[in-house]
Amino acid sequence: MFETRSLRARLFLQFGVTIAAVPFLIPIYTMVSRSFAGGGWGNYAAVIGVPGFLQFFLNSAIVAGGSIILIYLATMTAAFGFSKLRVWRKEVLFWMMMVALTLPEIVLIAPLYATAVQLGLLGTFWSVILPIAALQIPFTVLITRGYVDGIPDTLFEAARLDGAGTFRVFWSILVPLSRSMAVALIVLVLINAWNSYLLPKVFLSSDDMGVVTLLPDFFRRQYNDDIPKILAAAVVTAIPTIVTYVALQKHFERGMAAGAIR
Amino acid sequence: MHGLGETSAMTVTTTGGGSSLLATLRAPRRGGQNRRRVIHLLPGGLAWILPGFIISVGLIYYSIFYAGYLSFFEWGGGRRPMIPVGAKNYLQILGDPIFWSAIFNTIIYFVAVFTAQVIGGVLFAAAMHSRIFLANIYKIIIVIPVVVAPATLAPAHIQVWQTDGTFNHILEGLGLGFFTQGWIGQSTTSLLVVTLVGCWGSVGFGFILYYAGMAQIDPEMLEAARIDGAGNLRILFSIVVPNLKAITVSLAILNFITALKLFDSVWLLTQGGPAHSSEFLGTMIYAETAGTSRNLGLATAMSVILIIIAISVSVIIQLRARERAPVS
Amino acid sequence: MTKIRDTALTGIVVVSLVLTGCATNAGSGDASAAPANSGKLTWWGWTPDTPVAEQYIAAFNREYPDIKVTYKNFENVDFRTSLTPALDSGKGPDVFDLSPAGGSADEWGSYAIDVAPLAKETLGSDWESKFGASYAKQLTDSKGRQVALPLGGMAAGFIWVNQNILQEAGAAIPTDYNSWVTTCKKVTAIGKACLTMGAGGADTFPTEMYHSIANSVDPSYFIKAATGRAKWNDPEGIQVLQIFKKMKEDGIIASNVLDGGQYPLANNSFMKGDTAMVQMGFWYTQYAGANSCKNAMEAAGVSNPTCFVQLPAEFPDVAGKGKGSAYFGEVDYGLAINAESPNIAAAKTFVAWMTMSKNGQQNVANALDLLPSLQGVTPDWSTLTLANNAVQKPLIEKLIADSTATTQSRQWQATKETLDAMVVAIQQVLDPTVKMSIEDIAAGQQKSSKTSTVGVG
The missing domain is CATH 3.40.190.10 (Periplasmic binding protein-like II)
Known part of the structure; x- marks a missing residue:
């Protein structure tokens, strides 16, 4: 983008970017360095020693996995329907869905709380997965529809002329062709579900249902807020999302580019 | 936009904005005529739409209407009695100076974070598209604040901004010791801290979108400009940025909604304090939902107000963007 | 076509099954159950810290080895946010902390059994006077029900x-x-x-x-x-x-x-x-x-x-x-028994021992974090080592x-x-x-x- 033919210009740019990146490192540096205060590595041992430590990760994985499956299925079928099938008042329905884009999860808390009590969903993973899905689906449908729109109609028509049913068309054309979109969806939903804090905090109150974002809370007590261990817990919980992002970075950017910025 | 959360998903979406969001929302699109001819041959798709529709529209509209209903009651939740109070909750909110300062804080937050995200995002994206050593490392550094939950990062931010925090240590190290202060614990600076933390978590997202967007720009166009003698910054701001306007519009909508629904990081940093100086709608709703003397009617009335603001502002931003955008 | 519709229908059915299928059956407890010597129960509180609670429980188990008590500690605000939903869902703890401050007795009292009969049975008809000054009164709701029994008091100033x-x-x-x-x-x-x-x-x-x-x-x-x-x-x-x-x-x-x-x-x-x-x-x-x-x-x-x-x-x-x-002070917290708990019998034994037995209160005194609520109990200094x-x-x-x-x-x-x-x-x-x-x-x-x-x- 920038022309940097001379060595000086290159050095200048490199220097500028480095300086600009420093503020991004300060909180990270603080978090890691202060997580060793007091007990040193012992703080990390204490975090790993939290009863049911693995359960926290497993629960987050359940929430994330459930959200991904639900969102993926609902999004793909809906995007297919909106983009390639005949639906009565399609655009009205689509807009109704898009209005939900503006809804913050905090607004859901009070009504969902009362509803979950009535349905007996409180303290089940559904009480977290369903709202996450509800909040994500409008977004994911919107991008995925854009993506599916970009697949030529002729492909679908040809298949149909060959006698394939709608489900077959969906399964053998749409699903394989939208793989890069799927990766982007999965990364987005995974990170979002993994990071969800408020919903699990309010709805998953039972002992063995904590998720990773609640792990630092384990060291936040009436009589001892153990800050080094809170920070160590924060580092431990942050690692999976960072690794996921780094590992899927290329796919993620490709999916974004394909689905969002055609 | 903390976290590639729902918001981000939306951004992605919205990013398509220019090309995709606005286009996707503009029906029927491609080859209208052709389509009309085939339309009768298309199989019905209602059943395909329903699952997603039921989960999202079902749950969310239900919640909105339920919130609307509750907002006319005074209710402590659980087994407490529900007392119908008419519009009292709304009047109480609109007459509450804390509510208006929360609105003010939201606007400040929105403007600051949006600006930082656009400028920071564009500059970093442009730099990463240039020949730069270790570009991947920089990318990860900038994106970490986006992918890690604000709830996870909040304790670290407190360590940075408290009186004995990293930021004051840095100031002292730079010989600016006279400038150190209790950033989190002052009414005048608590909002600044919340906003800076917001910027910190948002620039990376702007970066991801602009970076992806810039990859789509025709290199020949840039080459032509360069031959005409345009400098780096000139090219960036007169060619690249206008080409990415769709992303910028999406970021505007997204950031506005993010500011409106801001909760996690503020609650964990300042709990809206001191003395309500960093209160946002999200923290006010939470305090009414979860506090000991809660009134769910008041919480839901605030939620209804929030939804109305969110929808009307996004519609306005989109309509204006559409008016101005040259239809391709 | 029919196939598609079937698929979608199946999906909806699955969702609704899941919605109803996961419904929990709120246990309906028997408030009049007699205290039992065996069972299993959960106790939630913002205090004491987990190690202190574990000491209490260990001491309790020396007398009642067949009642297994699991303690869960919460940070102050989290306790409030977590307890109400849990009690509403019928999945609440069997025993929970209750503070005298800010209308807590009314907020959570409706989820708790009236423990006055238990106290009367254990300490006699003048049970209220066996506790520290007005400790018992501070744990009654506005209808006068005794919703919790005081475990200990505190003072500041x-x-x-x-x-x-x-x-x-x-x-x-x-x-x-x-x-x-x-x-x-x-x-x-x-x-x-x-x-x-x-x-x-x-x-x-x-x-x-x-x-x-x-x-x-x-x-x-x-x-x-x-x-x-x-x-x-x-x-x-x-x-x-x-x-x-x-x-x-x-x-x-x-x-x-x-x-x-x-x-x-x-x-x-x-x-x-x-x-x-x-x-x-x-x-x-x-x-x-x-x-x-x-x-x-x-x-x-x-x-x-x-x-x-x-x-x-x-x-x-x-x-x-x-x-x-x-100095100003009051009961720090009491223990309440969840009215919907399926383990009320065991919970009664635990709460009675913790709040009204000499041994239980001796533990409280020795932990040095609370004033024992039962009068006449003082720390056993022979078992305590101070820094100086x-x-x-x-x-x-x-x-x-x-x-x-x-x-x-x-x-x-x-x-x-x-x-x-x-x-x-x-x-x-x-x-x-x-x-x-x-x-x-x-x-x-x-x-x-x-x-x-x-x-x-």
Whole structure:
């Protein structure tokens, strides 16, 4: 983008970017360095020693996995329907869905709380997965529809002329062709579900249902807020999302580019 | 936009904005005529739409209407009695100076974070598209604040901004010791801290979108400009940025909604304090939902107000963007 | 086509099945069940800390080995947020903590069984008088049901000092405002902070400092104002806020006071040995113990800590009227039994043992974090090791005696609105960037407060 033919210009740019990146490192540096205060590595041992430590990760994985499956299925079928099938008042329905884009999860808390009590969903993973899905689906449908729109109609028509049913068309054309979109969806939903804090905090109150974002809370007590261990817990919980992002970075950017910025 | 959360998903979406969001929302699109001819041959798709529709529209509209209903009651939740109070909750909110300062804080937050995200995002994206050593490392550094939950990062931010925090240590190290202060614990600076933390978590997202967007720009166009003698910054701001306007519009909508629904990081940093100086709608709703003397009617009335603001502002931003955008 | 419809229908059916299928059956407990000697139960609380609770449970299990108790500790705010949904879902704990403050008895009492019959059965018909002064009364709801039984009480209105720092600085324990300033000058001269306090956030801890100062100004003012017989912007209230402001300006209150709450800010600062004094209530006595102070210091971020000697001291006479603060105290928490619990029988055994048996209460006394609620129980000093027995023990014994004699309540007679308004006023006074006059701040405080009718008349 920038022309940097001379060595000086290159050095200048490199220097500028480095300086600009420093503020991004300060909180990270603080978090890691202060997580060793007091007990040193012992703080990390204490975090790993939290009863049911693995359960926290497993629960987050359940929430994330459930959200991904639900969102993926609902999004793909809906995007297919909106983009390639005949639906009565399609655009009205689509807009109704898009209005939900503006809804913050905090607004859901009070009504969902009362509803979950009535349905007996409180303290089940559904009480977290369903709202996450509800909040994500409008977004994911919107991008995925854009993506599916970009697949030529002729492909679908040809298949149909060959006698394939709608489900077959969906399964053998749409699903394989939208793989890069799927990766982007999965990364987005995974990170979002993994990071969800408020919903699990309010709805998953039972002992063995904590998720990773609640792990630092384990060291936040009436009589001892153990800050080094809170920070160590924060580092431990942050690692999976960072690794996921780094590992899927290329796919993620490709999916974004394909689905969002055609 | 903390976290590639729902918001981000939306951004992605919205990013398509220019090309995709606005286009996707503009029906029927491609080859209208052709389509009309085939339309009768298309199989019905209602059943395909329903699952997603039921989960999202079902749950969310239900919640909105339920919130609307509750907002006319005074209710402590659980087994407490529900007392119908008419519009009292709304009047109480609109007459509450804390509510208006929360609105003010939201606007400040929105403007600051949006600006930082656009400028920071564009500059970093442009730099990463240039020949730069270790570009991947920089990318990860900038994106970490986006992918890690604000709830996870909040304790670290407190360590940075408290009186004995990293930021004051840095100031002292730079010989600016006279400038150190209790950033989190002052009414005048608590909002600044919340906003800076917001910027910190948002620039990376702007970066991801602009970076992806810039990859789509025709290199020949840039080459032509360069031959005409345009400098780096000139090219960036007169060619690249206008080409990415769709992303910028999406970021505007997204950031506005993010500011409106801001909760996690503020609650964990300042709990809206001191003395309500960093209160946002999200923290006010939470305090009414979860506090000991809660009134769910008041919480839901605030939620209804929030939804109305969110929808009307996004519609306005989109309509204006559409008016101005040259239809391709 | 039909196939598609079938698929979609299946999907919907699955979703609705899931919705209904996961419905939990709220256990409906039997409030009249007789106490049992075996069973399994869960106990939730914001206090005590998990290790203390485990000691209690271990002692309980020596007498009742067949009742398995699982304790879950929450941070203060989380406890509130988590308990109501859990109780509503029927998946709540069998036993839970209940505090006398802010209408808790009414908020959660409806989920609890009336434990008066249990108390009567265990202690006899004069059971109420066997507990500390009005402890039982503080755990009744507005309909007069006994919703919990007191486990222990607490008191505040004094300060804790780090004797090592004072000795190093050559300073004395302050007795009035001027000596406090002098002490603080000496302490800051050796690079330590003087009085640490955390008044940031939404926590109501700072109200204890207000209460202490108010008691120095006029011992009857706080309760009068809380119950509507005086106003928060009366001259007494304004004087309290003025003293607050001055204490910060004169370097008594550390400058980072608004960075966070009392926990973790003030606690960590004091435990790290960075500050000479902190205002904490009776529960802080536990850190006089040789082991618990080490743990607390480690949690504050000190590697290989060596305990310092911490001592309780009278609150200095800040108003210059010849008195510090009268102690104020009340029941710290009680144990309530979930009315929907399927384990009420075992829960009764546990609660009765914890709150009403000599052995159970002896544990409470020995943990040194609470005043035992059952009268006549004192710590068994032969089992306790303090950081410095000779210096600390006499002072702590006096503290226990004085705390037990308290007649003034702490938060029981103050509404949540009043406490919140007080916190905001304190924050406004301590924040150097707020330009409001003290009179305006106090007027705002009065406006946002709500009179309490608890314990009046």
